[in-house]
Structure formats: structure tokens, C-alpha cells
Amino acid sequence: MSSRSGRGDGLLAVSGRGGFVGWHLRALLHADGRPWRDVDVRVQDPSLHEVAALAPTVTAVHVAGIVRGTDRELREGNVELAHRFVDALERSGASPREVVYANSSAPGSVGAYAEGKALAGEVLLRAAARWGARYTDVVIDNVFGEHGVPGHNTVTSTFCDRLARGQALPVDSDHVRTFVHAQDVAEALVGHIDQQELASRGTTITIPELAARLRALANVYDRGEIPALPGPYDRDLLNTYRSYAFGVAPVQRLTSASDHRGAFTELVRSHGGTGQTGVSTTLPGVTRGNHFHRRKLERFVVVQGSARIVLRRVLTGERQVIDVSGEDPVAVDMPTLWAHSITNTGTSPLVTAFWTNDLFDPARPDTHQDAA
Structure with missing residues (x-):
């Protein structure tokens, strides 16, 4: 090692x-x-x-x-x-x-x-x-x-x-x-x-x-x-x-505004500092993640499709399983030192928005592999 x-x-x-x-x-x-x-x-x-x-x-x-x-x-x-x-x-x-x-x-x-x-x-x-x-x-x-x-x-x-x-x-x-x-x-x-x-x-x-x-x-x-x-x-x-x-509230409700054009949902409102936002697509049955962070804040919001987010506190058996859907978007923030993964549980491509509080640095990614 x-x-x-x-x-x-x-x-x-x-x-x-x-x-x-x-x-x-x-x-x-x-x-x-x-x-x-x-x-x-x-x-x-x-x-x-x-x-x-x-x-x-x-x-x-x-x-x-x-x-x-x-x-x-x-x-x-x-x-x-x-x-x-x-x-x-x-x-x-x-x-x-x-x-x-x-x-x-x-x-x-x-x-x-x-x-x-x-x-x-x-x-x-x-x-x-x-x-x-x-x-x-x-x-x-x-x-x-x-x-x-x-x-x-x-x-x-x-x-x-x-x-x-x-x-x-x-x-x-x-x-x-x-x-x-x-x-x-x-x-x-x-x-x-x-x-x-x-x-x-x-x-x-x-x-x-x-x-x-x-x-x-x-x-x-x-x-x-x-x-x-x-x-x-x-x-x-x-x-x-x-x-x-x-442990008290693992998901955060998001507010959507709808009109004749469709709906708008604010995913992240950050009050300062750097940040990075991305969108991923995941095919049915595929799992992303299985890693943890020591310092980084990370938010998941599924905006299309359905998924299961699994989190496990590292070196323990303590777990949380959260089912989410783009039809009712919620924010799930990954706790530091918890391994996490997201799996497409639907039949169509999953679309997920990700936000982190710092810009990705390949030399110091703060991403450590571990199964959730």
C-alpha cells in the first residue's frame, strides 16, 4: 500500500x-x-x-x-x-x-x-x-x-x-x-x-x-x-x-416555482467562497461513487429519474439508505467521513446535479475509495 x-x-x-x-x-x-x-x-x-x-x-x-x-x-x-x-x-x-x-x-x-x-x-x-x-x-x-x-x-x-x-x-x-x-x-x-x-x-x-x-x-x-x-x-x-x-434530517426539502413553461428549482445557495457544480447521467442499474471525503462538502440533487443513495460511516456498520426521485427533488448532503454511492434504480437515464464547496484539485482530490 x-x-x-x-x-x-x-x-x-x-x-x-x-x-x-x-x-x-x-x-x-x-x-x-x-x-x-x-x-x-x-x-x-x-x-x-x-x-x-x-x-x-x-x-x-x-x-x-x-x-x-x-x-x-x-x-x-x-x-x-x-x-x-x-x-x-x-x-x-x-x-x-x-x-x-x-x-x-x-x-x-x-x-x-x-x-x-x-x-x-x-x-x-x-x-x-x-x-x-x-x-x-x-x-x-x-x-x-x-x-x-x-x-x-x-x-x-x-x-x-x-x-x-x-x-x-x-x-x-x-x-x-x-x-x-x-x-x-x-x-x-x-x-x-x-x-x-x-x-x-x-x-x-x-x-x-x-x-x-x-x-x-x-x-x-x-x-x-x-x-x-x-x-x-x-x-x-x-x-x-x-x-x-x-442524523436528525438527512434530506433537505427544495422549493420549486412552476408556471406554464415548467418548473425552476434552486439546488444550492452558497453564501460565499468557491464552489463547483456539475451534472452527471447514469444508466439504469449503474452505481457511482463508493468513496468518502475528509473535508469536502458535497450535495446531490436528482433532477430526473429515480435513485438510491447509500451512505456508511467509514470503519463502522452505521448506514443510511435514501430513495430519491427527480419528480420530487431533495438535497442530500454527504457527511464527511461517510462513504456514499448513488445507483440508478429506474429504467431511463438518471440525471444528477452535484455541488462541492471547493474547486477540484487533481493533486489533492480528497476522494478516497470505500464501498458504501
Whole structure:
């Protein structure tokens, strides 16, 4: 398999399969075609088969952590997870060339959680020294992105979930936070970018400002329109919001104006930025797509014929199936990190209008093959 990773080719061993950052990291590896093996640190003694599969590991990335619990659980639990990760690699006979730590506690932080994360880092650092491996500590905090757990990951997840459900936002703090998107964190963990570049991609904002920004994005998007996206942070915020809104309303109704000549239907109203619109024809029984995007916004509108749109959240079995027809046009926006396809289910050629928020760049197409 080919890879664009700054850490070269070769197998990665990755912990934190069930977590938010862990899923985003695996989605990036999946997009890159980079092989990895999951290390399940939730169990104390992984099977011999699982351990043996780790033997060719080139890069070990420890993401798993405990963020809720008693002081003892936070302190001792995070250390135990690091020990389990190292023990699994040593039992396999692996000798990684690099150990990467997703450290969600900044230097100088206090409390049981910070202490547990610091001690876990020491476990990994000692293991790296034994293996003769380079040790990379990637400090992350206030990570937001698609499919974070409301009330658990960051305030952004909570706000997006509540907005999508039409609920008020509990703005009870004027604290300043620096937020970074989970795909940026994933790029840092695999070496696409360094810590300095990761820090530069962060956006510093107060909690009330975050709430206002999300309300403004949601107000426009919920009308079926695309809000202005002046920079990557706004794009990432909208994509995060869309991951919650999609579960509530996967299609958006379109308004048609009819007279003696026929009908006119507005497909996309974009409030700024670049964009690209195209029209495709698809023969009966033919399927297009079977790919996903990490950053790109994409809208499908069937204007003639009938079709079935299938979407699947990457690396999961979570799916949505939407039947659409040109007789009643609706807009279906593809959530980022969801594989999607469209199949002509009729007997005549299907005509579909596609819109994306950026101009297609063959050098960076942001299109990754995966069956929906």
C-alpha cells in the first residue's frame, strides 16, 4: 500500500479503537491506504493471535485514555493503559522505530488526570528507549470534529448536538479555548504535519463566541443553504455540525416555482467562497461513487429519474439508505467521513446535479475509495 505519511511506510500499532480521536486517526489511515493493527488495551491480556499480528510494527501510536472517573481511576487507569500497550508490543517481539503519544494534557497541567497522562508518557518514553525508537509527544486539547460524544468530548460536540435537535445552548462560561479539528490531530499523529503546524491550525475563541458562530452556521444551513466559509475553522465547524444534523434530517426539502413553461428549482445557495457544480447521467442499474471525503462538502440533487443513495460511516456498520426521485427533488448532503454511492434504480437515464464547496484539485482530490 502507498502512503503519504511523514513517518514512511510500514505497519502502525494503534490503541484507542473505541474513542473519538482513535476513530478519526483510523479514518485517515484508511484514506491513506496505510496498514494498521488495533491494540485493545481495554483487556489486560490480548490473545496470542492479536499479539502476533503486531510483530512487524514500525510506528506505535498510543491514543487510548481515561477521561472520566475517580482521581484514582484517572491517575492509575491511564498508566495501566500505557503499560498494556507496551506489554502487547513487547510480547509480539516488535521493535518500533517510533513511539507516538496522543497526550491530551499540556505540560504544567495539574490534577489526577494530568498526573496520570504524564506518568503514562513516562511509560512510553522508557519503552521507546528500550527499543531504540524515537519518541514523539503530540500535545492535544479541545479536539472537536465529526461524531464527538456530546457531554463527553468537547463543548463543540454538545453545542452541535443540541442545535441539531432544536435545543438551547447551555452557555455558562466565558472561558477562552483553543480548538483543533480531529483530522488535524490525526495528521499530526501520523506525521503529515508537526506539532508547530498543528498548533497553527488551532483557533482561539471564547465559549460564547463559539456558540454564536455555531448558531449562525446552523441558521443558514438549516434553511438548506450553505453558509459563508471564510476559513478552515468555519468549514470544520460546519462539517462537525452536519454530522449531527444528518442524523436528525438527512434530506433537505427544495422549493420549486412552476408556471406554464415548467418548473425552476434552486439546488444550492452558497453564501460565499468557491464552489463547483456539475451534472452527471447514469444508466439504469449503474452505481457511482463508493468513496468518502475528509473535508469536502458535497450535495446531490436528482433532477430526473429515480435513485438510491447509500451512505456508511467509514470503519463502522452505521448506514443510511435514501430513495430519491427527480419528480420530487431533495438535497442530500454527504457527511464527511461517510462513504456514499448513488445507483440508478429506474429504467431511463438518471440525471444528477452535484455541488462541492471547493474547486477540484487533481493533486489533492480528497476522494478516497470505500464501498458504501
